[in-house]
Amino acid sequence: MRIFLFLIALLVSVPLAAQDAENARRTIAAIEGLLKERPNDPTLWYYLARFQAEAGDRAAALAALEKVLAVGNGFLPPKDDFRSLKDDKEFLALRAKLEAKLPRLDFAPTAIELEDRMLIPEGIAYDAHTQNFFIGSVAQRKILRIGVANMVTEFARSELGLDSILGLAVDSPRRLLYAVSTSALTTDGEAKRRNGVFVFDVDTGRMLRRIDVPAARQLNDVAVGPGGRVFASDSASGAIYEIPREGAAREVVPPNIIRGSNGLAVSPDAKRLYVGHSTGVASVDLATGTVRRLAVPERETVAGIDGLYEWQGQLIGVQNVTTPGRVILMTLSNDGATITRVQTLLSHHHNALDEPTTGAVTPRGFYLLAATGVAHYSRAGTIDDPESLPKPTVLRIPLTR
DSSP states (O other): OHHHHHHHHHTTTTOSSOOOOOHHHHHHHOOOHHHHHSSSOHHHHHHHHHHHHHTTTHHHHHHHHHHHHHHOSSSOOOGGGGGTTOOHHHHHHHHHHHHHHSOOOOOOOOEEEOOOOOEEEEEEEEETTEEEEEEEEEOOOEEEOOOOOGGEEEEEOOTTTTOOEEEEEEETTTTEEEEEEETTTTTTHTTTTOOOEEETTTTOOEEEEEOOOOOOOEEEEEEEEEGGGGEETTTTTTOOEOSSSSOOEEEEEEETSTTOOEEEEEEESSSEEEEEEEEEEEEEEETTEEEOOBBTTOOOOOOEEEEEETTTTTEEEOOOOOSEEEEEEEEETTTSSSSSEEEEEOOTTTTTBBOOOEEEEEEEEEEEEEEOOOGGGGSSSSBBSSGGOOEEEEEEEEEEO
């Protein structure tokens, strides 16, 4: 989910509980420490600007954004994340310069539009066999099936013990749907934390298994690889778990190795797991558990990816922190260890984008969950300003080689 302060707190290991001036200073100091190791990392400069703006240091925030402009592409500060500067003329001028560097790619027709604005969807999955889509609800703790002619039916209800539904993934060959369920999005739920992966028969909706992950702090995404191996990310600790067909979840990557782990994608040869995290994309060797940060072309950013997907040996990522919303295609080197090219598939210019989160690869293109309203879901478990919620919307982005 797009919880900016949460992701950056993970990045720099600063506790989220007390966001006071001292905590802000510690956060800024930690980012500055990372910049000593990676002085030309535009993502770190961007995060530094964001927290300096939060701390009320206008001059330092603007100076950091000037650095972003000098060393990076693909950034556009969402005005809600820079509220202290939203009317500042110098900030607005810098923002305009950053926006001018972004390509305009806004062709993506609407594929699905749901009427229930209070759904607060975050995850979407696709079943190639039936051509059905599945969308999970954070607020209503259920899963919907969208079938032929966009007919909507309830697939799974909260009565099954579901908490907020985040990541979804379909294993079409084995006719299974995996759903991440977590209580950790609310203050009360965090006090009595529940994290698990539910497994359903994709055809009948019957719940087959519930795999609780008691060590997890906040499960987020789930992905199915070739052969049916299933993995889940824990964004709060950074840990990665494998969800076996039988037995308990197995830790693949321990906590604190990857900061803010989120979207997951498995390589076509099933040897590597790609993990989107706070500042980039990591590769996990599934045989050894070794974690490596993927190198990216100079000036590019692949940070803050929510949904991550493999497509024909490449990666598709949904960004929603470093811009108001962007979908990118990442070309990988032959050994899968480097991102050699970053292309924009859809830019923030599309008028339906409102906190995009995840998507699904299909033969007809990439289906993006483009309008979600996830930021309206409060830590109290209520919906802020419901009148301004968008209709949950899915866009179809064409994919061409």
